[in-house]
Amino acid sequence: MTPVDTLPLLLPHLSTATRIICMDEAAATVLDERLPQTEVFSMDPARYNGAPVDACLLLDGDVAARGVQGPVLIAKAIDTTRPGGLIAALVPSQRFTQASGKAGGMLAETLHHAMAERGLDVFTMLAPGAGANLGGRPYAGYDDITIDRTPGLLDAGPFILALAHTWKGSDERSANFFASLPMRVAAASAICFHPVTGELLCVYDNFKQGWTLPGGVVDKHESPEEGAIRECFEEAGVAVEVTAFAGLFTHSNPERLHFLYFASPVGQHWEHPQTAHPHEIDDVAWFSLDEANKKLNAYMWHKVATCLDVPGKTWPFDPNQQ
Known part of the structure; x- marks a missing residue:
């Protein structure tokens, strides 16, 4: 298969084009024959200095071949293409290439991100x-x-082809950029100690079927600290104030950030706590650290122990603690 073989996929998008840059000489020759009313320039877009084109076709695999400089080529293509115009990038498939015992190519996800960013x-x-x-x-x-x-x-397949439109305004460009960013869930938990006994506040999560810290997903428009305070009140029935940042743990599958905060109870009703969310939490208790070590699931206790040992740090995901 060659870039020329992919032209039938592109021609429906080029019917009204008057100027096209095509980074593959053989494909450019075919386009010149198929689109006689269209000017076709067979060149690197960085060398083009004419009026904006309707489409820039990066069909020679250079986006992948240039490695870390591939996005520079995409940026040059955008600079030469009119708003709402077409950018096409064809690259060898990394997995297909590797299966053939060769090196090079790109993953589809990498190509998509390189263009959307x-x-x-x-x-x-x-x-x-x-x-x-x-x-x-x-x-x-x-x-x-x-x-x-x-x-x-x-x-x-042997190739990956991405088709994209250039933005028509800054708002559209920003929206496309932010949509390309990896999405991570933010969660927050409270490491709350009894002010007299030093015991740790724990909840029994009926979904996870085990003891854990009060915490959960951070809601839209709230900070992780606010999320930890809210979750502590909802799950454990204890109003708290955050005293310090305890630590941040990064996870994958799914991508998420887990913020932990040291907290102390405020107000009343914290000595004998009762959950406000009985549909999620079966029990609430204060445990000594020795008890918590035995009752909490292993990776949550690992987080607590890590934060107590070296507070205020960021820790990468460890699959052995998942």
């Missing part, structure tokens, strides 16, 4: 030849588009 609206990702490869048959071009853009097959 520049503010591009990536509207199609597909793997030309993936369906043919899996079916053991010749590539059918546009007729294979449905199977070739199946999310689970984007790294299964």
Whole structure:
């Protein structure tokens, strides 16, 4: 398969184009023949100094071949393309290439991020030849588009093709950029000690079927500290004030940040706490640290012990403590 074989996927998006940059000489020649009313420039967009083009087709695999400089090529393509114009990038599939015993290429996720982080609206990702490869048959071009853009097959073909529109305004660019960022859930918990006995406040989570710290997902428009205070009151029935930042733990699968805060009870009703959320919490108790070590699940106790030993630090995800 060559870049020329992917042109049937691009032609429907080029019917009204008057100027096109195409970074593949053979593909540029075919486009010149198929689109006689269109000026086709076979060159690196960094060398182009004419009027904005309607489409910039990065079909020679250079986005992948340039490594960390690949995003620079995408940025140059954006600079030469009109607002709302088309940017297309074709790269060898890293997994397909590695399966052939070679090096190079990109993952579909990496290509998508490289384009979206520049503010591009990536509207199609597909793997030309993936369906043919899996079916053991010749590539059918546009007729294979449905199977070739199946999310689970984007790294299964010899190439990955991304199609994107340039932004029409700064708001659209910002929205596309922020949508490209990895999304992480923020959770917060309170390490709350009894002011007289020094015991640790713990709750029995009926979903997790075990003892843990009062805590949960941080709500929209609240800080992690506010989330820890709220969760402590909802789950343990104890109003608290945060006394210090205890630690931050990063996790994956799912991506999340877990903030922990040292806290002390305030007001009344904390000596004999009762949950305000009996649908989530079966019991609330104050445990000595020795009891907590035995009752808390292993990775939560690991967090408590770590924060007590070296407070105020950030700790990476450890799968052995998950």
